[in-house]
Amino acid sequence: MMKKFWSILFAVMVLQICTFLGHSENETKEMLEIDIPDYEVSKTDDGYDEVTIPGGRILSIEGKPLVPYYIVRKWYPQDIEIQSVDLVEKSTLKEETGLNLKTFKIQWGGGNFTDGASSSGSTGWFPEENYTWFVDEESNGTNRLVLIIFPFFYNNMTKESRFYQHYEFEISYITSKISISSIYPDKFGYDVGDKVTINLEISSNEEQPRTLVLAATVKKQGTIVDSLPLVELKDFISSGEASLEWDTKDIGYGMYDIEVELRDINGFVLDRKVLSLTIGKMNVSLINLNVNKESFEVGKTVKFYATVKNSGNITASGYLTVEIRSGGKTIETFSYPFYNLSSGESVDFEGSWETANATENQTYYIVGYVSYDGKTSLPTIIELKALKQQRSTPGFELSLLLLTALFVVLCRKKVFKV
Template identity: 30%
Template sequence: QVVGSYTIPTDLYPKETNGWIQNTDYFYGDVDGDDATLELSVGRIVGNHYEHMVRALESALNDTSYRRRQALLRSGPEGYWELWTVEARRIRNILESQSISRDRFTIIDAEKYTSRVGLLREALLILGTWGCLDGQPYQDHIDKMRDRYPTWRHWDWVENAVCRYKKLEDIPTDLAVLQTLMDEEDAKQVENARRNIGREDDDVEEIEIGYEIFDSHTDAVNELNAHVEDAMIAGQKDIVYVVRHGAPGAWTTLLVARFDETSTTHPLIWANSCLTGQYDAPCTDPKCTNEPYPIWRRDVSAPESAFRAGAVAYVGAVEVSPVNTGAELARHFFQHWTGSQSIGDVFRDTLEWGVNERGWTRYTPYIYNLYGDPKAGMPPTLAARGAQRIHVAPRNQSGPPPSTLKVDMPDYTVRTIRDADWVTLPGGYLLREEKGRPIVPYKVITVTVPAGYQVQDVTLGAKSGLEERSDLTLPIYQEEVDPIPPQYVEPTPGWYPQMDYTWSTVPNGQGGRMLFLYVYPFHHDPATAHSRFYKHFEFHLTYVTSHVVVRAVQTNAQRYALNDHDGRLDLWVENVGQGAKDAYVSVTITRVNDDKVRHAFPLRPLHHLQGLASLTYTWEPAALGSGMYRVNVTVRDTEDRVLAQASTSFYVAQEPGFTVRLPILSKKAPLSTR
């Protein structure tokens, strides 16, 4: 019985380059402080028809004893740079470390099923491409292959054919011609060598794909699909992980109704794949309509298909997903989802972890949505009680924040992966902000600032415990956004980072603020390979007591059209102390993804402020241009000391053009259409 409807609008967020991240749900979890800190675990159920969404509700209600016993890991077809097979085994190793025995894993590699023409052309592309790419990481692959297979009979041909095949279309398509250039056994050797060179110095053991060769690509795809279907039906799968290329509507047919009708499992499906979280955009890829690609659908999305297949939750990207950082996000989730927390809680914490990583995190965590029940995956005793955890800051301490803060760094670790030395700190993050700069570790220190105090400045008093070395080659940040093979980026010479620390404060949800202190103990110069690491830091905090608070900041709309000229801001400032206070208010509008001031209002004085005061500002949103913006409010005294801060955000954009209308069910509404 449908008793009403409720509109849940989609959200959008500006990309680091151009355009918008469409349909992100990230900021629905940020209900306090407008600080991108997630207090709530959010899940969305999507569907074009009531009966389709009912299946998701049934799965959520029936998921009272999530088991995490069996997993299906599926990797997509690889070219000359993809390592989907390696990534699937990384997830298997993580789950295996959590006591899921190896015999309960099913791994299906699309790479295994190929045609004769496809195998030979791909091997020739690998050899030609490796010889043509400049710089790391591909320029030495031929040499590594020679070390691995020194007696291979095709080395003379390789030397003479370098740069002959830069693109797949350069390679012959006639089988007879291809067989004069390379035979199938040698092609398999090339494929497996490429894959294992790519995983060198990794935790994944050597991979040897036992290829099944077919006369046509259609036959190969049909055999692959049959194996996937059998695997979905044969076992009670609790986890399905897919890593491959994607598009809206990709590989959905293989999810629909692929679970036995008697199955009692309702799996989590995680898609580390571009655009497979999109649910409102038609697939424009030719694969959606052209054979032999029956697994691509124009009329149904992957989240919807997952629900029809009985999944309790589905994770997918609403935009193009970077290869490396999308994989990092998935690995972090599975490392921390051990069965003691719900899928939603760990997913939320994973997104927050990504945001604190900075650099890539301004994009990657925003494009992954959780569809389905965020409470799923919780231990039965907690699930039965409907347990939930609200992520909040610690309660305000009594007394002022510390005036001196001593920070001792743990020892760093170095792990060499594919000729790059990755330096990490326990509990730390990696700085990825500037193209051409080394990726270095840093630590985030948080300090609760109780209500009534305002931090004015943080200064570095001393740093000590210097350790130096000149034998590291750190990875270089490549500003990867699109899932293309990483290209060589010339390192920028000089020390990086050039600062020892930065700091900021955000509301903590209890009237005070949280101080975030970003400490950069490790500095590196790629031109000289010289590194410096400081073990000990001492910071000094300057703060004042304040009885002034910003009670509310409100715009007259959350979204403005590109031609809107009627922007209004109302704010309320209160002095809760005894006696009047002279102050002035500074209001600026900044663009969220670059923090540049786009509009600054004149300073407004508050003479003899006592009690509550209100201020109104007007501006033209159309003059700002498309983007997401933040209103920043700062109240200062006559000595320029900060007394209070607050912010809110708004959009200027074309209407996203899509909302989801979900039926509201009465308690007596049937939850089955069968």
């Protein structure tokens, strides 16, 4: 594990050193000034403070306080490659004491995602970073710079907060005539220990051959967990193919992003692409579906119970669907989401069907299935029979009433007879 850590650190340092030492004649720098709207505070139903920024979002990390953040987007032509985004200044500080923010906590089976309980891992100032950024490619080929700013900092131990409203960034970019035109894996579906081959197609509009370098890092939930060996392409011109290999023997199950950068020998990024893939198998199924009665009187409530289990080896999210069907038609549909269900874990659901509109002597079916990661499990089906609603017989009630009246009369005659 330590060997892998040092190899990752070395690869990242090499890329950074190359970038710092490099020089490009067409490098351009521009300033970006951002004024963030002042935050607003409101009370939740359970008495906590909720801080929001107009046009912003809420940062939701397990065990951390719910704080707002702000996103700025800027579009560039297809041949522009962002090299760096550096924070030059943050100012207009606003400090406050006494805010009581909730801690984010995931609850199984959906419902409310937060509670007020403090987590032992959420002490001190949060978040720790000022900003982060990435570039993605739009469908029309343009490059979109996404700058995520964390202007609001909160200390859940002291209930202090700090908010910076003014930011200045320096953006460095170059014009590139070389691009990664295609990226794809050698197959779909990998298990731990498999070797992953990443194939790339590269094209160039430059007239002179150049030496290029392919570098790649592997991220899981935004954190670098591995790096791939550098690949050098000498005297590259026009178009060609290349490949990178990733050995997953020391990698755990889960979803990963492989970020590939095409650089020149000075370390400048000429193009970048991201390939997302999963190591491990996702398999979620409905292992139990039953009802409290397989025949029911019309108008009575039918309760159903279900259990969903993750039999795969990676965390899964999705939803359970329960349908009431009859005569080839779906009468009613119930949907129950589940989130971040870990390998080997299961979650129980309970629901009810009000049968007031059911038809006597009709056969109904309860059909349950699970949807996740674009897949749907095999359905589980239970057959139900609707019975006639039990009604009291008018003749019987009348006879009982007459007998009761006769009994009262006889008793009175006996009592008052001298």
